[in-house]
Amino acid sequence: MSQWDGIDEFIAVATTRSFTRAAKAIGMSPTHVSRAIRTLEQRVQAQLFHRTTRTVRLTDTGRVLFERCERIAQERDEAIALISQQGEPQGELRVTCSTALGERFVAPILRRFAMPHPRLSISIDLTNRVVDLLAEGYDLAVRTGHAADPRLISTQVASRTLYTCAAPEYLARAGTPREVGDLERHECIIGTSAAWQFRKAGAELIHTPHGRFRCNSGHAVMEACLAGMGICQLPDFYILPHLRDGSVALVLQDFQPDDEPVWAVYPQRHHLLPKISRAVECLQRELSAAV
Missing domain, CATH: 3.40.190.10 (Periplasmic binding protein-like II)
Incomplete structure (x- = not known):
């Protein structure tokens, strides 16, 4: 008897939560699957499933075994795929x-x-x-x-550009920053990054923004910027549509950072x-x- 006997059947039942569906998934009969699970439980000397007429669910021991065996089975299948001519992702x-x-x-x-x-x-x-x-x-x-x-x-796999911008009404009210240090006197809208990046004459400049609005959603930061709450720095895909229609304006373009990989x-x-x-x-x- 192989140490692997019953493991595929066990994974199939644990995944489908049904002996019938597991049998169909692996192309075996329900009788074969039931027998394989009983034999495996005898071998490990533990019950792997709680069985009722309606449900099949893992015991605590079964859950531990499943977490390990599932990954091992995947790596086995991946190893076979790796050396096969097809190299099919699976x-x-x-x-x-x-x-x-x-x-x-x-x-x-x-x-x-x-x-x-x-x-x-x-x-x-x-x-x-x-x-x-x-x-x-x-x-x-x-x-x-x-x-x-x-x-x-x-x-x-790609790169993205970070832009710093604000709504025209905010700039009309608060003025336009000319240097990175000017941001200290402005309301900054803060997203997931705690530090804003800039570059001047080949040197990297870092600014820690401060403001009354912070959110880990770029969409929410962009909406706050459009509402005139302050200046934000976000990737291009947030800003470019609004830049095209004039609802935001770029600031500190002379300090544009390098594209981010x-x-x-x-x-x-x-x-x-x-x-x-x-x-x-x-x-x-x-x-x-x-x-």
């Missing part, structure tokens, strides 16, 4: 990205990437928290700024997996054209 691709970038660009791109690959599933966690990919089991992150974790590979970041041991390499290629192709 398994679960767990992605984390900032909320705004993810909602507007990354989630739609990865949705289109997944559609022609029926054996690939995608789980996207949109958060402005910097996630530890290795500790939390993620395959891929899309991040801005500078990546410095030696455990990870970073591939630039956008990275696909992933663990070193995963860089050859088809689901990673193909996803990164897709992001390079589509994200650079979108942002």
Whole structure:
């Protein structure tokens, strides 16, 4: 008997919460699945499922086993895919990205990437928290700024421009800043970044903004700017539509910072997996054209 006997059946039942659906998913009979689960429970000397006539749910022991076996099974399937001629993306691709970038660009791109690959599933966690990919089991992150974790590979997939702007009525009321230091005398609308970036004569300048309105939503910051609450610094995709119609004006253009890189970041041991390499290629192709 192989130590792997019953594990695929166990994962299928845990995932579908049904012996019948599990059997259909793996192309076996319900009798075979039930027998395999009983044999596995005897081997581990523990009950893995609570069974009733209506529900099947994991016991605490079953949940611990499932969390470990699911990932092992995915890596087994990925290893086979890696050396197969097809190199078909498969398994679960767990992605984390900032909320705004993810909602507007990354989630739609990865949705289109997944559609022609029926054996690939995608789980996207949109958060402005910097996630530890290795500790939390993620395959891929899309991040801005500078990546410095030696455990990870970073591939630039795009870049974005940061603009500083305000509504014309605010500038008429409060004046237009001519130097970065002038921002100290202005109302600043603060988003997720605690430091604003500028550049002059090749030197980087950092300003810590202060103001009465702060929000971790770029859309809310943009709306506050349009309402005349103050000056904001945001990526181009927030500002450009309003710049075109004249509802905001750029300020401090002589201090425009360098474009900010956008990275696909992933663990070193995963860089050859088809689901990673193909996803990164897709992001390079589509994200650079979108942002």
